[in-house]
Amino acid sequence: MGLYEQLLERQELGNPVRVGVVGAGKFGTMFLAQVQRIPGIHVVGVADLRVDVAKSNMIYAGWSAEKLNMPSLDAALTSGGTHVGEDAMAVINCTAVDIVIECTGNPVIAVEHCLASFSAGKHVISATVEADAVCGAALAARAKAAGVIYSQAYGDQPAMTVELVDWARTCGFEVAAAGRGHKWKPEYRFSTPDTVWDHYGLTAEQAQRGRLNPKMFNSFLDGTKPAIECAAISNATGLNAPTNGLTYPSGSIDDIAALMRPRTEGGALEELGMVEVISCLAEDGSMIPNDIRLGVWVVVKATSEYQKNCFEEYMVSTDDSGLYFCNFKRFHLIGLELGLSVGSVAIRREATGTAKEFRSDVVAVSKKDLKAGEMLDGEGGFCVAGQLRPSAKSVPMRALPLGLTGDIKLVRDVPVDTILTYDDVEIDEGLHAVKLRRECEAMV
Incomplete structure (x- = not known):
């Protein structure tokens, strides 16, 4: 049933x-x-x-x-x-x-x-x-x-992506990459709640009608939410985060299979087995038709000549090598x-996705020059954005998790576009979130 x-x-x-x-x-x-x-x-x-x-x-x-x-x-x-x-x-x-x-x-x-x-x-x-x-x-x-x-x-999007990864592995495919779509320009990482609707594609009237929170929606635009969701995907599936953060290669749905190959094969990946985000914007800022902005995807690689031949025989859309195939859900409907x-x-009695390890992390990066004594305003605000990093890289540098930046005080100046560390803020070690975070850091 x-x-x-x-x-x-x-x-x-x-x-x-x-x-x-x-x-x-x-x-x-x-x-x-x-x-x-x-x-x-x-x-x-x-x-x-x-x-x-x-x-x-x-x-x-x-x-x-x-x-x-x-x-x-x-x-x-x-x-x-x-x-x-x-x-x-x-x-x-x-x-x-x-x-x-x-x-x-x-x-x-x-x-x-x-x-x-x-x-x-x-x-x-x-x-x-x-x-x-x-x-x-x-x-x-x-x-x-x-x-x-x-x-x-x-x-x-994390649970829906985890489902696609599970589909791929249960069917016997090798997962090359998985992730979500996004509307991305590099300058968006400095977006604030005051600028979000200009960039997002909604009018102020639509935002008001939908009772939409500009701070929450800005967390999508400035790259924080994509980083958070990719961390959740990574920690649930064992796929790796890019060493220096998400790269947001641009493309349509038909381009994903070619993009999500290792760089040695003409793609955008550091290696096989990564999380990544596909941008729906071309270099000139125009929207790419048939985009995956609001959806999720997984790319699999044929591991035998027989698998590759089956892709061809059943007219599966692949990259030009015939080895890489993208399965996707173009839209997600949230709640x-x-x-x-x-x-x-x-x-x-089954979770629809759950963290199995602490493989990937979301670090807080300053959106402006921050001054000692200033209060950080958390996700989607005016002070910091989140960026994805491997936990093996973030933990040794004592990087401050984005999720702990709500209403905490800076104790020293931090220049714009800098990863914050625990040494930059007053952190309350008594919080359960901090205690559990320490348990995760001990796993690395």
């Missing part, structure tokens, strides 16, 4: 998967819009510090005020409705909740929520991929020790697709 049929069966038996959602921003709201149409899933509680905004978002996404106005979690359980409140720990510790969906977007807070969920015996689906980049391998180890599952969120993770974790 497929997941849908099994969820339908649970609905008919009166035994739905009971879910708690922590964070009702864009990702959470997208899932909440869809879950009304998915059988066998009951959202018992939604926690957000801005309860009025959370309720407004849910009504905007199609919820009735009656259904989301349960006065307590117990009332939600007995009625089949949903309680919306500000207490995340109440949702996490609700005995009836099976799965906690963490989508606050704040890595430090997300780590706290994950650890509390593990202690309460809850599975976690984390849409806060920033936490995964900081200490995903340690979170996965803690979940395993607690006998629960820690999963990436399907609909986000609209999260039901696949809920079904997979609850029914199959």
